[in-house]
Amino acid sequence: MNSExxxxxxxxxxxxxxxxxxxxxxxxxxxLPGDEDSNLVGLKLLSPEGESARQILQGLNLSLREIQVESNIVECEGELCLFVKCDDESATMCRLKNIGTAIAESVSVSAIYPF
Structure with missing residues (x-):
């Protein structure tokens, strides 16, 4: 089983x-988002850092390319991140979930405790 x-x-x-x-x-x-064709979404790995992170991101990058989604590994704010076009975000998330990658999402406190 792969680390991704x-x-x-x-x-x-x-x-x-x-x-x-x-x-x-x-x-x-x-x-502010502008032309959707040129806008990018960034995905940050929440666990391993350094060379382990690079290897995992390379595996995710290759998996996305298998479904013809162009992605790039780029350093952003001091950390390696995976970038895809905004138009490819849905396909990216679907692919990552299908290969067993968890997607962490922000949850507001009011959504948990509505009172």
Whole structure:
């Protein structure tokens, strides 16, 4: 069984785009979503760091490419993250769940304790 089966990823809270002149290498957060074709979603690995994280992200990257979803591993805010086009977010999440990756989602306190 591959290590990506025990991975947990979290969607970064911002929308991103490729930094001008650095497509596929560097990203920058954008305040308001614009052209969906160029916007990116970032996924951060919540467990292992360093070389283990790189290996797990490479496995996830390869799995996404098997279903023809383009993804890139890029350092963002000091950590390696996986970036996909916003248009591919649903297919990405579906694929990751299908290979056993857990998707951590933010939950508001009011959703748990509505009073």
């Amino acid at each position: 089966h025990f991975s947990v990823v979290h969607r970064l809270p911002h929308t991103y785009r490729w930094l001008s002149g650095f497509a596929g290498i560097k990203v920058e957060a954008i305040p």
